[in-house]
Ligand code: HEM
């Protein structure tokens with residue numbers, strides 16, 4: 001399957017016309033609830049609502065063929081849609097993936113993403129939802145865990161539900177990109193144009209979200225000490241630096257995360273293109289929704305990328321050599337970042353609540369019990385040592401959270417660490433990475449190891465000033481996660497590029513005002529970080545706070 005952007009130039013417009021032309025949807029509603037009706041304009045066609053998936057473009061079937069789908073099946077063999085739909089409970093759950101019907105009842109409690117995402121598509125065609133989070137590789141690797149029932153006969157009649165209709169309409173009138181001035185502006189648009197379940201998956205953190213909030217607020221505890229009257233021409237400001245030996249034009253990178261295709265159909269490809277445009281590093285996620293065969297043909301050989309990887313099963317640790325050999329052959333990959341804060345999945349309570357609510361509604365049951373804990377395999381310093389010895393690729397760790405571990409990593413030949421708590425999605429009350437950075441720099445200096453390892457950090461970075469503060473405290477570079485998802489949600493690749501442009505200008509502006517010409521000249525003398533560890537009252541950050549979603553309490557039933 002080729003998802004090359006050139007094949008679908010209109011996708012760049014940010015309007016997801018094609019998403020409603022496929023038959024493979026996760027929301028098969030045989031009747032349109034509520035009878036919404038309004039005029040909608042698509043190119044030269046004007047349609048009057050309620051929209052049916054597949055109804056849209058005159059060339060719908062040709063389009064579907066491009067996606068490797070066929071709308072009609074005239075054979076009498078296979079399993080009917082009605083039959084599939086009757087297997088929609090936790091005790092008897094079938095789903096359809098690419099016209100193959102699977103019984104996933106046994107798999108429900110083994111699914112690393114939990115029971116509820118599967119129950120959301122119980123008795124339905126799960127192809128689209130699956131492809132938004134997984135690549136075809138995931139299915140191939142795990143097929144033996146699913147029970148193949150047979151081929152689907154016919155097609156699901158899919159209508160857009162009310163939320164989807166509202167979103168499609170909103171997407172035709174998102175604010176012009178020129179009116180997006182900050183990363184928070186992107187977030188406000190994303191909150192409107194993403195389904196609630198998706199926004200909740202992106203935005204929320206674990207438990208009471210103290211870490212999620214502190215990640216960001218830590219930056220507000222550091223102030224600048226500008227140097228005045230410097231002999232610097234405005235155009236002399238240079239934001240370039242080097243990451244793991246490769247030159248990049250910005251000290252920021254797009255982090256590796258799941259779910260890009262939930263934000264936009266071209267997900268990670270948008271990020272790759274925008275990162276290349278700015279010569280900014282892209283960390284390619286393990287959970288890339290494109291398989292390597294779909295993803296890498298579009299990647300120029302001089303792009304700067306790294307690979308993020310985590311282990312879902314022990315087998316993957318034992319077979320890590322294969323991964324390393326593959327990565328060694330990829331010219332763009334400058335390092336591999338292994339997650340080290342995944343001894344268990346974080347308690348993402350808000351996300352789970354939202355999913356369970358959705359799922360229970362869809363499945364017509366009161367509640368769903370989700371088992372997500374205790375699924376990750378043991379991954380130790382011993383494994384890390386073996387990996388370092390067995391590859392020529394620089395090995396790095398993502399998710400380090402204390403100075404002692406940074407020192408240990410440097411001693412064991414690790415080339416870089418990302419000080420990260422996975423954006424507040426793992427252990428709540430983990431400290432903000434900015435604090436860990438200050439601690440780590442000090443401990444590396446004490447151990448004379450500061451030249452041995454590069455320090456990166458991510459979590460809560462929303463302004464150029466945040467970036468500059470982290471660099472002053474000794475970070476080589478900083479990663480961003482959610483802002484890229486939000487930018488893509490409203491505007492696809494253009495949004496991702498605009499986001500980088502905003503940060504670049506903010507960084508340059510901060511450097512000019514600080515009296516600093518080059519990234520390597522930023523140091524601790526430019527900041528006052530005395531308050532960094534004082535997690536005491538703070539001034540409200542209005543933009544950040546207004547986008548924040550509070551945790552909700554259980555609701556009474558409507559009888
Ligand atoms: C039946 C076939 C499926 C298989 C074999 C499968 C496999 C997996 C695997 C291996 C992961 C862990 C990924 C990682 O941590 O690297 C995962 C996570 C996940 N899956 Fe699935 N999955 C399936 C179906 C689905 C469907 C149909 C949905 C959505 C409706 C879904 C949604 C998710 C989500 C939301 C996550 C968690 C992502 C995260 O928190 O990072 N999965 N799945």
Ligand SMILES: Cc1cc2nc3c(=O)[nH]c(=O)nc-3n(C[C@H](O)[C@H](O)[C@H](O)COP(=O)(O)O)c2cc1C
Pocket residue numbers: 201202203215255256257258259285287308310339398420421422423424425458459460461479480481482483
């Ligand atoms: C929706 C979502 C999914 C994520 N998935 C992963 C993942 O699969 N692997 C990983 O290492 N980090 C993952 N992350 C964490 C990011 O890589 C990054 O550490 C974090 O988002 C940085 O915080 P920020 O979002 O505040 O910028 C995910 C983050 C989000 C928001």
